Amino acid sequence: MAVLTWDDSMRVGVTDIDLQHQELVRLIGSLNSAMADGSSHRVMQETLSRLVDYTRTHFATEERLLERYGYAEIALHKAQHEEFVAKVDDFSRGFEEERLFLSLEVMDFLSDWLKGHIMGSDQRYAPFLHEHGVS
Numbered sequence: 001m002a003v004l005t006w007d008d009s010m011r012v013g014v015t016d017i018d019l020q021h022q023e024l025v026r027l028i029g030s031l032n033s034a035m036a037d038g039s040s041h042r043v044m045q046e047t048l049s050r051l052v053d054y055t056r057t058h059f060a061t062e063e064r065l066l067e068r069y070g071y072a073e074i075a076l077h078k079a080q081h082e083e084f085v086a087k088v089d090d091f092s093r094g095f096e097e098e099r100l101f102l103s104l105e106v107m108d109f110l111s112d113w114l115k116g117h118i119m120g121s122d123q124r125y126a127p128f129l130h131e132h133g134v135s
């Protein structure tokens with residue numbers, strides 16, 4: 001089942017990051033509603049573009065912290081962020097072209113990303129940042 005609402009298992013214990021993750025989950029929920037209630041492609045595209053902008057800001061926050069303290073898995077972590085941006089850019093084009101079955105593809109991807117990245121990779125750096133006194 002798709003993960004689309006915030007829950008405490010997503011918390012990394014760093015205030016700024018947790019607030020950003022909550023906003024990201026909220027934006028993903030809005031996109032899901034826009035797609036489910038048959039909103040126009042324009043509305044979906046605007047929602048997606050807000051999600052992309054916000055995600056870029058969020059990735060920059062995380063990468064700055066991980067770089068500052070020399071996180072060992074930084075290269076892998078950044079590569080996952082880049083992959084996300086590339087994929088969502090492709091979805092954006094898909095909305096423009098009115099690509100078939102795009103909504104399902106988008107939500108599958110975002111839901112996997114919440115589970116695999118926010119609840120996986122992001123959780124893995126949490127103890128590292130805590131050791132450096134970041135909270």
Ligand SMILES: [Fe+2]
Nearest residue numbers: 058062118122
């Ligand atoms: Fe994150």
Ligand SMILES: [Fe+2]
Nearest residue numbers: 062117121122
């Ligand atoms: Fe991340």
